[in-house]
Amino acid sequence: MIDKRVKGPGEAVADIPDGATVMIGGFGEAGSPVELIHALIDRGARDLTVISNNTGSGEVGLAALLKADRLAKVVCSFPRTANSTVFPDLYRRGKIELELVPQGTLAERIRAGGAGIPAFYTPAAVGTPLAEGKESRVFDGKEYLLERWLRADFALIKGQCADTHGNVVYNKTARNFGPIMAMAAKVSIVQVRSVVSPGEIDPEVVVTPGIFVDRVVEVPNPAHESELVAAGASYP
């Protein structure tokens, strides 16, 4: 009997320790697992390394985790938003380390981590400041950079629907980093609007097969970050 459900976001993140590396899905607010992030704030783990495309909006979700001073480092492609000063403030005060990674390289490094590929070559960032300190190599007359995989202890992901085996489907562009982060983390935690029985998701349309998912938590009405920000909300 396989049943990957856990009772709620709190239980789902209860064993994330200080110093853990945590991948957090989402591109902007789409796919951002707000309830799992808030549970992680409640959990209190510190000195985390977070791998995520952005650094959040306002003072909820990822921005709230930053504001609560739980992060030692972010690995990120675009840590700037129109409506958040949390990351810029921390960064300018030297309170947080930033590893800036081109978005496609970030995605491919995560996918490589999940696929057991320790390193690969990419043309992105050749000749730019982000190539500094990286090995480069020419293949067929073109220069590429060597990039290492990214792996994590935990991944926090937002899906649309999962079955109890952990098979997941997503909603529209909220898919983004979810499927590859699920592959690259030791423990992948997915919040979904609904959990169904095995067989209720057509095997042809599964996006993340259950083998990549460890915990499923039902959050029937997840908050939208933009609505929270518009309402001036902050967490906790």
Add this chain to the structure above:
Amino acid sequence: MIDKRVKGPGEAVADIPDGATVMIGGFGEAGSPVELIHALIDRGARDLTVISNNTGSGEVGLAALLKADRLAKVVCSFPRTANSTVFPDLYRRGKIELELVPQGTLAERIRAGGAGIPAFYTPAAVGTPLAEGKESRVFDGKEYLLERWLRADFALIKGQCADTHGNVVYNKTARNFGPIMAMAAKVSIVQVRSVVSPGEIDPEVVVTPGIFVDRVVEVPNPAHESELVAAGASYP
């Protein structure tokens, strides 16, 4: 107006020239684009390099293409079947070159070709005869081999259904190499049981987005290789 349909298998492969590199989908008979392969035999192109997981059964499909002496080289993981002597005969007579590649490395090299990754490291085949002549490198205390991408001039793929933009869904384990070969070839040709209008395939369930597909050809009742072999068929 985008409409990637072509009239039939013959038109679909009409410009495949001598010396072309052709990826051919399928694992065993599942996903083998029998009608496209037969059209390629009719087309008459020679000295082809074929990248495919197997080398076909009986004297139809891929085995028939081999038997017609059209291949200079195969890149393959498992060129042996219980019911075909075509490849073994050619190989023993020195009439064909074989590049033997572990199946996962074959898949990843094809995916890398499609994803613009010229080379990557894999643990498969380290310490084996298939590592001979390959660069190896240690990451985090473990040894890996450097592998190059595979790209092709054409890919012949079997899908279940496509729309006129070239979005494709597959049938069960016939999916196998189709999606990655569609990514890795300059011209990707997909035969499907039915072609539908854009919008008839849910954007959430598209497996191969149309950007990877150049030609779609409707073959409503494709032959099953095993049935042809059981019936003693040969092609042409």
Add this chain to the structure above:
Amino acid sequence: MTNTEEIGWSRDEMARRLAVDIPDGSYVNLGIGIPELVARFVPEGRTLIYHTENGLLGMGPSPEKGAGDPELINAGKRQVTALAGAAYFHHADSFAMIRGGHIDLCVLGAMQVACNGDLANWSTGEPDAIPAVGGAMDLVAGVKSVYVITQHCTKTGEPKLVERCTYPLTGRGVINRVYTELAVIDVTPAGFEVVELCPGVEFEYVRERTGAPLRRR
């Protein structure tokens, strides 16, 4: 030098001028800002398929007010729609499309374009700036053709088309063509070359506002 926005094409006209150069059936990624305008001016009878790197091919215009989904957004994080024939995919697949050379055209804004095709469009390099690169480096490294659409000079009148970028690079030798309010300019092995002048704009006028040698075709 005066603000060059006062003569030459308007932003819409620049976008329209670029749009006519995109072949029917192209797969196109449009950057944030002026590049987004291009979609409004695609000539009748042509279909372009828009890629947004956060996981959608077949992106359509903004939704009617109240009809959007916060989980259906573009790379600029604005709500969009999905057209018939669209497909969703994850980020690694999305950048496989980019890096693998499957996107025909990418249109970007620029801080500086050098006459060797170098682009700078992500950072002023100022010590206080928050570095943020997004997908720009992947786009310029992978997409078949990369066009820039930009004002010819900065707001303070400095040329954006230069001999050599002084800002940190986004990519090296990656730009094929630049559309400004004054001209359409190719980046050739011999440097900048005017393909077309905005009606009423003299070649000499453009040359004066360009920070690198400029040739006529």
Add this chain to the structure above:
Amino acid sequence: MTNTEEIGWSRDEMARRLAVDIPDGSYVNLGIGIPELVARFVPEGRTLIYHTENGLLGMGPSPEKGAGDPELINAGKRQVTALAGAAYFHHADSFAMIRGGHIDLCVLGAMQVACNGDLANWSTGEPDAIPAVGGAMDLVAGVKSVYVITQHCTKTGEPKLVERCTYPLTGRGVINRVYTELAVIDVTPAGFEVVELCPGVEFEYVRERTGAPLRRR
């Protein structure tokens, strides 16, 4: 030496012995041949999820006669079924599961297993043989635990558990445990170590038929 098939566990018993060692909820890839038998003997109350590298998780048994689909097959190219909770995926994703360490257990046949964990199971290295490797090298390199299930000796009585493989390797130091008709044997840093003897089989009997030093636990 005589044919060892006459004493010790039958093939079914070997498979049953292995099956009890697989924890509930494991993701398992079974090789072709004897390994496939393991699926028949999973103890009541445990659910294993079977991966077949040609693109299916949640593989079920063979279909009823006439109810199969030639496009739903396993890695041995036999028709199978998909159970509730199954998922289909393409080959790169399938081997990402393997190479990325997501599969808990793989059970393979062997020509030779060396006391350092080396496996040879794909080629006799004879010049006339058609080389064919399939997914074996990826499986042994990536799966968390790799078990071998095999007769203790070849049909001609040669030991399959050896000091050093003479056939071409499939992988180096990859095997964790071997199940034969005579014993269950771990591959430890100190070499082969008997975990369990088949009832009625003496340690000495197994030692004589093993081509490398054998220890008791």
